Amino acid sequence: MKNLEPVSDGAETGNAVGLFDGWSGAALACHELAACFVEQSAEWNRLANVCLEHELSGLDVKPDGSLSVDYSGIDFGYLSEGIAGIGVSLALCNADGYANELKAISSSLKEYVALNGGLFHGLLGKAAALLCIDGEENADVISAMVRNVIGEFCFREQSQDFEGPIWALGNGGSCLSVDYSTGSAGLIGFLLSSVEHPFGWFPVSLH
Numbered sequence: 001m002k003n004l005e006p007v008s009d010g011a012e013t014g015n016a017v018g019l020f021d022g023w024s025g026a027a028l029a030c031h032e033l034a035a036c037f038v039e040q041s042a043e044w045n046r047l048a049n050v051c052l053e054h055e056l057s058g059l060d061v062k063p064d065g066s067l068s069v070d071y072s073g074i075d076f077g078y079l080s081e082g083i084a085g086i087g088v089s090l091a092l093c094n095a096d097g098y099a100n101e102l103k104a105i106s107s108s109l110k111e112y113v114a115l116n117g118g119l120f121h122g123l124l125g126k127a128a129a130l131l132c133i134d135g136e137e138n139a140d141v142i143s144a145m146v147r148n149v150i151g152e153f154c155f156r157e158q159s160q161d162f163e164g165p166i167w168a169l170g171n172g173g174s175c176l177s178v179d180y181s182t183g184s185a186g187l188i189g190f191l192l193s194s195v196e197h198p199f200g201w202f203p204v205s206l207h
Contacts (some may be wrong), residue, residue: 017055017058017069017081017082017086018055018069018078018079018080018081018082018083018085018086019079019080019084019085019086019088019089020079020080020081020085020120021080021081022055022081022085022086023051023052023054023055024051024052024055024085024086024088024089024090025085025089026051027047027048027049027051027052027055027089027093028048028089028092028093030044030045030047030048030051030093031044031045031048031092031093032206032207034048035207036207045093045094048093048094049093049094049097052089052090052093052094052098055086055089056086056101059083059086061104062108064107065104065107066104066105066107066108067083067101067104067105067108068083068108069081069082069083069086075108075111075113077108077109077111077113077114077125077126078114078120078121078122078125078126079119079120079121079125079128079129080120080121080125080181082125083105083108083109083129084105084109084125084126084128084129085125085129086105087102087105087106087109087129087132087133088128088129088132088133088199088202090102090105091129091132091133092132092199092206095133102133102134105129105133106130106133106134106138109126109129109130109133110130110138110141112144112145112148114126115171115172116153116169116170116171116172116173116182117148117149117152117153117154117168117169117187118153118168118170118171118177118181118182118183118186118187119180119181119182119186119187119189119190119201120180120181120182120186121171121181121182122149122153122171122182123145123148123149123153124145124146124149124186124187124190126145127141127142127145127146127149127190128190128193128201130142130145131190131193131194131198132198132199135194135198142194146190146191146194149187150166150187153168153169153173154166154167154168154169154184154187155167155169166184167184168182168183168184168187169183170182170183180203186201189201189203
């Protein structure tokens, strides 16, 4: 049987990798099916691990041992099509079985470089992945990333007697965004999950 790569028409880079466009998403779907169909859970979990192994086989290993998604020399660290999304899927599906890989991914995510601030394609997504992998251990880094997002990718209208709302910049910083993937809705979702449940930001309910 030919091994077809999953892909989404909305993929930012056109590469089939990561939580929303690649094998990590397929693994998470199998993991959820295992929870729904208990009698077939062993087979669904096996398929989830097959998908994860396929995703991991395409990653680059940096000199320091950390793992990354490399697009023509660019380290793509985001939830969508990046290493952050792969880390989330590993943490949800089989954290114990992939402890070494999660450690290597966590190390890669602690870099603060990001072109955008949003949840799916920006620095906030790195913070979300670190929260899922080990929120307690990464608490200081996560807090610093959130402050960076608010300080560099958001702004507030202010006057002498009025402190306005916080606005979030969308991808590329060319417009304001209130949506979940790039703007203020995603920021709210992440902040709520940081105090309620580490996976609470995920856009659909998980078992």
